[in-house]
Amino acid sequence: MSSYRMRIALEQGDTGSQEVQLLDWRPGSSVSTVQVGKAGARFFEGWRPPREALDLALLGAAGYCADKVSLRRLTADRWTRELDIDLPVQDADQWAKADWSPVLSFLTGDRWRVTARTDEHDPLAMVPKVPATVTAVGEVDAVCLFSGGLDSLCGVVDLLEGNPAMRLCLLSHHEGGQASTAQEALLAELFEHYGHDRLVSRRLFLRPAPPNTAQARSLPSRRENTTRARSLLFLTTALALAASVGPDTPVFIPENGFIGINVPLTRARSGSYSTRTTHPHFIKILTEAAAHCGVNNPVLNPYRLTPKGQMLAETLNPDLLRRLAPLSVSCSHPEAARYVQREQGNCGYCFPCLIRRASMAHVGWDSADGYAWDALDGSDLLSRPTRRASDLRAVVNGVFADRPDRDVLRNGPIPDGEQRAFLRVWRAGLEELRSWLQGATGATAELIQGLQ
Template sequence: MTRVICHAGPEDVPKSRFDRDVHVVLYGRGHMPDGVARLGAGVMDAVSRLGFALQSEAFDFLTIAMAVTAADTFILREEAEDRWSRGLELTIPLSNPGPWIAVRARLEEALRFLSGDAWSLEFRSEGPRRPLQSAIDRRRWRIDLTRSDSACLFSGGLDSYVGVLDLLAGGGRPALVSHSYRGDRRYQNLTAQALPVVCARFSANAHPTWTGNSEVSMRTRSFNFLAYGAAVGTAISQIRSGRRVDLWVPENGLIALNAPLTARRIGSHSTRTTHPHFLQSMQGIFDAVGLPVRIENPLRHQTKGEMLRRHATDPRFAAQAVRTVSCGKWKRDNTQCGRCVPCLIRRASFHAAGIADNTGYRCELLATVMADSGQRDDLASVRYAVRKAPTADIERWVLQAGPLPENAVERDGCIDVFGRGIEELRTFLHASGLP
């Protein structure tokens, strides 16, 4: 296993270090000793704007998420024996390690499911401390959560846009929680400004930094996202006399399940960021350590097309929907590619909802993509899946991505939404001239 050793401050980093060990200063800012990584200074700044000292369990979970992000970033998959599944031994100092030691095995298993790596976690005391109330009181600008009744993960994508609109239409007032990666903040701001109600917003960027190479697959990014959401949800709970607060994770059912389109995509090569098994596992951990947060995906039984269809008659929705970002490759030139799996599902959803898709993709014509051996991998996989679906055992197919809920209604909902999502893709491909 590769060891990643985290520290509360640069003064805790030993002068003598093994070459293969990676040392990381959590919430570190400024110059670090040679070869030492840092991350999370912006996260600490964001937490200090919540208005009061955060519950220790929520802050320690944030610290765990910082450490996991560090390991997932600084240890390259290409150095693993199979060039994918890493062995990661992670030492994390916490302010109160007791509750987390009790759930260590459950955390390791949840992370294994999420990233496909073998995780070994060690929790120690004397970890980073949450911002003091005296420091919080000195902030000129703080996040006003007094009108918020829930927290909602808000990527600025189409699913989170619909998810927040639905909550607002039902009389809710969620606080929006965002990863503010470089380039993302602009379209997140534009999407938030398009909402009919102004919502409180929390955004942060862990910004892992060091002198070595970095891994880009980032299978644990949703773990970090949940930690942000849990922090904001707990803060709202503290305002509301400790009552349990909903943490909404809006993601359409097809993407949430993300069952492999082909045999080559089985396992963690397909992301599991909002898979129901992962979210259920994290809920059990939250309950065990006393985080007053209930994780819920309100779109889990809806296809992306069904989500859009409910808002299709609103011209303001259509105008903003095309400005959202679904593509994982858009940062190359701030243009969505139009040919990756998320883009194809997005395009199929506009078609299913009868909304003109004026997004402006890099690859507009699917027939051209299909003829290009260097670009057609995702499209060919989707085409294979839609051809396979009519004779496939859908339940067995979905189970390849991970366990399904035991509750019969939830389980059937997962199976049914996957079949409907594949049908949306089939209809779109046929309309695009790819039978």
């Protein structure tokens, strides 16, 4: 088991075992092992959430950092880890009513234990320009997750176009790289189009801090690349932002329903190997646990029953979305191209990139331009024995196979009797992929022909 203890009162000293990793929370300081901001902690300037919502954000930060520094390849099955988090909260008795372990376990596929201890120290006491009392992040009506991907871009456009009076706070998380570049470019365009009176942007730079001599106990320097817990950080921070405005302020998490349900393409990809960021079961148990901790803001996915191509077809401003879509990055490996001296951005071969291209083909926007590899031809992927072609092979096998309806449950249970609705989303998403792949050439066409 890997054990982690988050500290917000560093002056109290460490009374734990040397085998326990310290997640020291001191935004903007070199003593912190949870790094918030590259040059300070401006993310928190000018607003303050209720303490119960701030405690949720601390859980998200602790879970994300523990996820990144715990290497899967060191476990017996090279995947499943045992992770223990000791978290400081204002009211441990209140937190005892919530069970966060199944929330994290379902999300990442590991075995988590989350325990809370009462610590009344202010987690933001040492952060400059933070109000002393609860203060709204701005005059906004909702918080919307904004990753810089095509789904989140579509979500912002539709929310603002659908309600001309709506004002949004856009939350982004990044650690630099292509995701940060896409966010900056799109935010500039959105502010230009909709104006600063309708949008507030908060961009969170948070990661396990690199080791330095000022830290009481540095975290390991190696990093895990299957960061499933990132969505917990994203959502708990969004809930803190929303709670600063009011208990009814919603959090929007725009993502197409096909990838939300994320039915494994093959049996080898079943279980936690398929991401569960917006799976309906995860959203349900997350919001239930948050409510037990005193945070009741709703979490809503406006596209939960909509495949990606249909999202684009029904957007409320197709001209704007089509113009900005090339600036978005929907990729799992946005920096992969730099290792072979190709243009970075959307790799073209990962599962999100394949869904992206199929959805854009659905509305006549697809092109191989802007992708480092062209999966629709596949000659540069399938002709070489590399892992880059694994998603393409899985998609071809999964899309052209005869899939039983029960497969829709393979990535987790579907709550509230909505199995038929999500089955329709899954089937529609498969059809979008199948229709796009019918236009395949080269090695991809040969792969498809071999299955028929």
